[in-house]
Amino acid sequence: MANILDTLICASEKAASIARSCCESNCSESLLVVEKGDSEANVRFYKDYKTIADVLAQETAKSFIVSQFPSLLNDVRGEECSEIGGLTISIQDSVEKTTNLLSSLVPEGMARCMANAAHDEVHSPCDKEYYPDITTLDYSDLGIWIDPIDATAEFIAGVCGNAAPGFGLDCVTVLIGAYLKSTGQPVIGVVNQPFYDSGKGRIIWGVSYGDIQKCSVDVVSYDDNKIILTSSFEHEDTLKKFRDEGWQIQSVPGAGNKMIKVALGEAAAYFVSKGTFRWDTCAPHGIIRSLGGDVTSYKNYRTITYNDAKELPTQKYCNNDGVVAFTKQSVFDEIKSILET
Structure with a gap:
């Protein structure tokens, strides 16, 4: 049976690959950007946006998770509505069909780059030997929250090449968290930084379930951190x-x-x-x-x-x-x- 932690990591990497593909297409000026309506927007922001990359990344991550754990079909939720520009985005059964769907909204070059990223086979870059044993986790009690591209405004600015120093793509994350439906407690967290280290990327994960508390990185804590x-x-x-x-x-x-x-x-x-x-x-x-x-x-x-x-x-x-x-x-x-x- 698939490993749920590994599945969430791979799903995050699929979303991260789609984000990175927007920088490879030479069509950044055509990245579809839509202002969210009042019902979707973060009230703290004067304007809140989503892009076609947000929507495709979310739907690709959801599709991958459900392909590995079909019982989670109705329990994987995300930030974005799957509709953008009057079109409902979903992963088609081939690169060509996904390209055709996306190219009705963005130039074909960008559509193909994003479709390739969505369909490419993905392998976890993390050391599986370090994964904790969470086989006792009851998947029927599991729910998933996805933020496919957090800091969308910085993503847009970075892709378009007009981000302020210290801002832009380095601030972008893909967020996938699992929680227990019975208690609401988060038990698995995966944060993918697609553009970390000049686009090499980095994935950080943590598990807190029962007696298990394990993180993918050793954190140095300083008492004088203010x-x-x-x-x-x-x-x-x-x-x-x-x-x-x-x-x-x-x-x-x-x-x-x-x-x-x-x-x-x-x-x-x-x-x-x-x-x-x-x-x-x-x-x-x-x-x-x-x-x-x-x-x-x-x-x-x-x-x-x-x-x-x-x-x-x-x-x-x-x-x-x-x-x-x-x-x-x-x-x-x-x-x-x-x-x-």
Whole structure:
């Protein structure tokens, strides 16, 4: 039987390959970009976008997961609606048919690059010998959240060659998280950074299930780390509280990008008072839990869960009470103390 962790890793790599293909097609000026409507958009953003790459990456990842675990057909959910530009995107049974479908929206060269990426056989670049034994996981109790291309605005800017220094493609992540439907707890997180190290890419995974807590990377934790990540939309009064206590505030794009920096020890924590969605946080939450940390709401400090009912309006999947992500309890305690002053 297929390994669920390996399947999610391979699905993330398929999505990452589609993202990278947009840089290879020499048609970046024709990348289909659609502004999301009010029902889909993140309320923190003046404008929120999706591209044909977002939609194809999501549908390809979903298709691959279900091909390995057919019982998950109705339990794999993603950020994007499968419709874009008046067309419903799905993986066809050949490269040619997928190319033909996509070429009704974008130039044929780009369509073919993306179709090839969607259909190419993929192998996990991760060391399978390091995978934990999670054969006792009940797949009938499993749900999946996918964010096919997190930080879409940075993806668009990077593909089109007009990203600001320190922004752009390096901030892009593919996020696939698995949770228990019975409890809502995230148990597996896969974060794929397609453009890491000049496009070589990097995959980070974590498992937190039962007595198993295992992450693909050894994280070096520094007691004197006083970097906290947040959004550029936060109130200055709140930021001042942290600065007064010696914290260094940084704002970088992408919820997945911020949270993986916390997991890797590049920042001590991340907080945002509103916004982000379940698909933004499920995968990195799984990794952070594998390292002994947690992701809670900003307002009441309850652990975020992911087993929301299906087919709700998009805004119902928003983390409306904000997010606090951390790997150390002492950091979390200090954050609460500062916020409550």
